[in-house]
Amino acid sequence: xxxxxxxxxxxxxxxxxxxxxxxxxxxxxxxxxxxxxxxxxxxxxxxxxxxxxxxxxxxxxxxxxxxxxxxxxxxxxxxxxxxxxxxxxxxxxxxxxxxxxxxxxxxxxxxxxxxxxxxxxxxxxxxxxxxxxxxxxxxxxxxxxxxxxxxxxxxxxxxxxxxxxxxxxxxxxxxxxxxxxxxxxxxxxxxxxxxxxxxxxxxxxxxxxxxxxxxxxxxxxxxxxxxxxxxxxxxxxxxxxxxxxxxxxxxxxxxxxxxxxxxxxxxxxxxxxxxxxxxxxxxxxxxxxxxxxxxxxxxxxxxxxxxxxxxxxxxxxxxxx
Amino acid sequence: xxxxxxxxxxxxxxxxxxxxxxxxxxxxxxxxxxxxxxxxxxxxxxxxxxxxxxxxxxxxxxxxxxxxxxxxxxxxxxxxxxxxxxxxxxxxxxxxxxxxxxxxxxxxxxxxxxxxxxxxxxxxxxxxxxxxxxxxxxxxxxxxxxxxxxxxxxxxxxxxxxxxxxxxxxxxxxxxxxxxxxxxxxxxxxxxxxxxxxxxxxxxxxxxxxxxxxxxxxxxxxxxxxxxxxxxxxxxxxxxxxxxxxxxxxxxxxxxxxxxxxxxxxxxxxxxxxxxxxxxxxxxxxxxxxxxxxxxxxxxxxxxxxxxxxxxxxxxxxxxx
Numbered sequence: 001x002x003x004x005x006x007x008x009x010x011x012x013x014x015x016x017x018x019x020x021x022x023x024x025x026x027x028x029x030x031x032x033x034x035x036x037x038x039x040x041x042x043x044x045x046x047x048x049x050x051x052x053x054x055x056x057x058x059x060x061x062x063x064x065x066x067x068x069x070x071x072x073x074x075x076x077x078x079x080x081x082x083x084x085x086x087x088x089x090x091x092x093x094x095x096x097x098x099x100x101x102x103x104x105x106x107x108x109x110x111x112x113x114x115x116x117x118x119x120x121x122x123x124x125x126x127x128x129x130x131x132x133x134x135x136x137x138x139x140x141x142x143x144x145x146x147x148x149x150x151x152x153x154x155x156x157x158x159x160x161x162x163x164x165x166x167x168x169x170x171x172x173x174x175x176x177x178x179x180x181x182x183x184x185x186x187x188x189x190x191x192x193x194x195x196x197x198x199x200x201x202x203x204x205x206x207x208x209x210x211x212x213x214x215x216x217x218x219x220x221x222x223x224x225x226x227x228x229x230x231x232x233x234x235x236x237x238x239x240x241x242x243x244x245x246x247x248x249x250x251x252x253x254x255x256x257x258x259x260x261x262x263x264x265x266x267x268x269x270x271x272x273x274x275x276x277x278x279x280x281x282x283x284x285x286x287x288x289x290x291x292x293x294x295x296x297x298x299x300x301x302x303x304x305x306x307x308x309x310x311x312x313x314x315x316x317x318x319x320x321x
Numbered sequence: 322x323x324x325x326x327x328x329x330x331x332x333x334x335x336x337x338x339x340x341x342x343x344x345x346x347x348x349x350x351x352x353x354x355x356x357x358x359x360x361x362x363x364x365x366x367x368x369x370x371x372x373x374x375x376x377x378x379x380x381x382x383x384x385x386x387x388x389x390x391x392x393x394x395x396x397x398x399x400x401x402x403x404x405x406x407x408x409x410x411x412x413x414x415x416x417x418x419x420x421x422x423x424x425x426x427x428x429x430x431x432x433x434x435x436x437x438x439x440x441x442x443x444x445x446x447x448x449x450x451x452x453x454x455x456x457x458x459x460x461x462x463x464x465x466x467x468x469x470x471x472x473x474x475x476x477x478x479x480x481x482x483x484x485x486x487x488x489x490x491x492x493x494x495x496x497x498x499x500x501x502x503x504x505x506x507x508x509x510x511x512x513x514x515x516x517x518x519x520x521x522x523x524x525x526x527x528x529x530x531x532x533x534x535x536x537x538x539x540x541x542x543x544x545x546x547x548x549x550x551x552x553x554x555x556x557x558x559x560x561x562x563x564x565x566x567x568x569x570x571x572x573x574x575x576x577x578x579x580x581x582x583x584x585x586x587x588x589x590x591x592x593x594x595x596x597x598x599x600x601x602x603x604x605x606x607x608x609x610x611x612x613x614x615x616x617x618x619x620x621x622x623x624x625x626x627x628x629x630x631x632x633x634x635x636x637x638x639x640x641x642x
Contacts, residue, residue, distance in 0.1 A: 073609045082609065130475050142575075146472070153577025154451050155613045160574040165605060167500075168487045168567040177570070177605040179488075246489040249498070253481040254463075254575065256474025284486060284498040288394045288403065292476045 002064040003027075004313045005051050007098070008111060008305030009043075009070040010034060011086035011138055016050045017303060018058035019067075019310035023122040023321075026303050026310075028057030036087040043087065044094070048101040066106040067313030069114030069305045070094055071141075073157045079108040085174070086138070107313045111305055112141025113150045113159060115298070118308030119261045120145045121321060124299040128258035132251045133298070134161055136244075136264035139174075140182040144255070148321070150312070162186070166246045181247040185240055187219040187265060194222055194236045204232030223269045237269055238276050245280025252285040252293050263298035270297075323385040324348075325634045326372050328419070329432060329626030330364075330391040331355060332407035332459055337371040338624060339379035340388075340631035342639075344443040347624055347631075349378030357408040364408065365415070369422040387427040388634030390435030390626045391415055392462075394478045400429040406495070407459070428634045432626055433462025434471045434480060436619070439629030440582045441466045442642060445620040449579035453572045454619070455482055457585035460495075461503040465576070469642070471633070483507070487567045502568040506561055508540040508586060515543055515557045525553030544590045558590055559597050566601025573606040573614050584619035591618075 001020055008015040017029035030053050036043060055063060071084040079095025081087075099106035109117075116125070116133035125131040129148070135141040140162025144151040152158055162182035163175050170179025171189070183189055195214045198206060206225050210216035225233035248260055266273065278295050298304050315321040322341055329336040338350035351374050357364055376384060392405040400416025402408075420427035430438075437446070437454035446452040450469070456462040463482025465472040473479055483503035484496050491500025492510070504510055516535045519527060527546050531537035546554035569581055587594065599616050619625050636642040 073607070128475075144575075146467070151467070153610070154449075154579045155577055155609055157607060157610045158575065158577035160607055160610070163574045163607065164485075164571045165567040166486055166489045167491075168564060170488075175607065179567075243489060246486040246500075250485045250571070253484045254465075254479065256476055256479035258475045286394070286478060286481055286484065286496065288476055288478045289474070289481070 003061040004310035005066040006306035006310035016054040017306040028054040067309035069111040069309040072110045113143040114308030115304040116143025118304035124296040125259040130257040133261040136266040184243040190219040241276035249284035267297040324382040325631040326387040327627035327631035337375040338627040349375040388630035390432040390630040393431045434464040435629030436625040437464025439625035445617040446580040451578040454582040457587040505564040511540040562597035570605035588618040
């Protein structure tokens with residue numbers, strides 16, 4: 001059995017694990033904050049250090065290579081990250097820098113692609129042909145897996161599902177567009193919508209959860225308050241489900257997939273989010289497409305991207321996964 | 322050289338032609354109103370009569386089979402049209418009824434899929450790997466061509482691009498959803514938006530184009546008035562471009578295609594529509610995706626569906642096109 005180092009480079013954390021080529025396990029999983037403000041060299045050093053720590057924990061296993069998932073846009077062929085606003089990188093040859101430092105062959109793909117590919121390979125979307133997924137965190141990423149392969153499009157930038165317009169004249173998104181799904185349903189966007197409601201006079205105990213400092217309000221705090229029964233927090237969660245439902249219904253009508261998998265912290269809201277979300281998708285999308293589609297939370301929280309990055313290496317190097 | 326009868330069944334017209342297997346020509350093209358109100362048997366008889374007329378015009382050519390494009394949802398494997406609100410059919414075995422009547426093997430696919438496949442095979446989107454298209458008429462259909470094949474999804478209902486939500490709380494669509502692209506930018510939706518504006522007091526000569534009978538207002542009349550310089554008609558066309566631009570930007574961000582092809586009468590507006598449409602897509606979608614994508618009107622007006630239906634037969638029967 002060979003093993004692959006799977007590296008998931010996020011805007012907030014880097015996660016690394018050593019993944020068996022049959023996907024049966026990820027061992028030596030380690031994680032550290034990315035700290036992109038320290039510059040690209042420091043981040044690369046941190047990634048390499050983490051990879052070495054992970055391999056040390058997985059001692060005795062034969063390591064065949066490295067799969068890397070990174071925010072994009074990036075070029076999978078050259079292994080270069082073209083531009084990442086979150087990390088502040090431009091034309092960064094991430095794949096080759098890591099490959100050289102570790103003296104191992106490496107592959108590079110988009111982080112959200114890797115997470116959804118991981119969920120298809122070993123997680124919630126196992127065993128089906130058509131999977132589309134969202135990774136919801138600071139932003140909203142997307143991954144499209146068709147016939148067991150990541151769909152990349154003409155120039156490796158396909159799958160930007162978070163930047164689907166769901167309100168043509170809606171909230172301004174960081175990407176410059178108006179009304180993106182991400183501008184409503186990412187973690188920070190959920191918090192921003194709640195803050196706006198509070199400032200407009202909504203009755204809620206939410207400020208008490210953050211000692212009156214609304215800048216500390218997060219999606220997670222809103223879920224906590226919703227679990228405690230706060231009516232306004234519940235309304236924000238329901239509204240999130242409706243907006244996310246519009247986006248997922250679009251995915252269902254466009255791709256007719258067997259599974260839509262939703263990854264990331266937002267899924268921690270559980271049934272409070274998923275029940276109204278599924279109801280909204282049923283209301284919006286075509287019945288023959290809804291009937292064959294399951295909408296599922298990811299089942300590999302924290303490691304989907306690690307599994308998926310390793311799976312990309314396996315597929316590109318050995319032709320199957 | 323073998324020939325294939327290509328049949329394009331629309332809600333308004335049936336078009337039939339005899340297509341060379343290399344796509345070099347479509348001969349004997351004939352068309353008649355569908356008249357769905359006469360019931361399925363009458364429509365099938367009309368299709369068969371048209372096919373015979375087309376073959377008679379193409380006399381002397383070896384006919385190998387029949388490709389049929391029909392509104393859906395439908396099942397490509399069984400050749401059954403499951404349900405078509407426009408035609409009033411339920412579980413209609415269209416493929417086998419036509420095959421038996423003509424004593425020729427036949428295939429069935431979705432009408433919009435066929436039109437975009439035709440544009441990929443012989444039209445505006447020739448020679449590229451990733452093509453996504455819209456057919457804009459009474460409704461808005463979609464077709465997704467990836468790697469030279471129609472993408473069907475898990476149960477043959479993928480590609481419903483007209484039912485992409487672009488305004489989550491927007492105009493009610495015939496499909497039951499709120500804010501579909503079709504509810505803003507189909508032919509009748511364009512006319513309905515104009516009528517609403519006129520009833521709200523917009524200054525325009527549009528009523529004079531229809532002798533005061535606003536129920537006669539069509540997208541085509543609005544283009545005519547726009548060409549004559551009517552400021553309100555121009556505004557409606559520009560607004561259409563903005564809304565359509567939101568939908569096309571979604572396609573660009575999701576599929577990263579080389580070509581988005583737009584078919585149907587709406588394209589008759591020409592530059593007045595396409596110039597602001599392209600500008601809107603550039604404003605909304607990611608630059609690396611926009612940079613590799615051409616947005617083009619279809620180049621086979623009237624026969625894209627005939628070519629595409631024949632191409633489906635060729636690909637399914639002989640394995641290539």
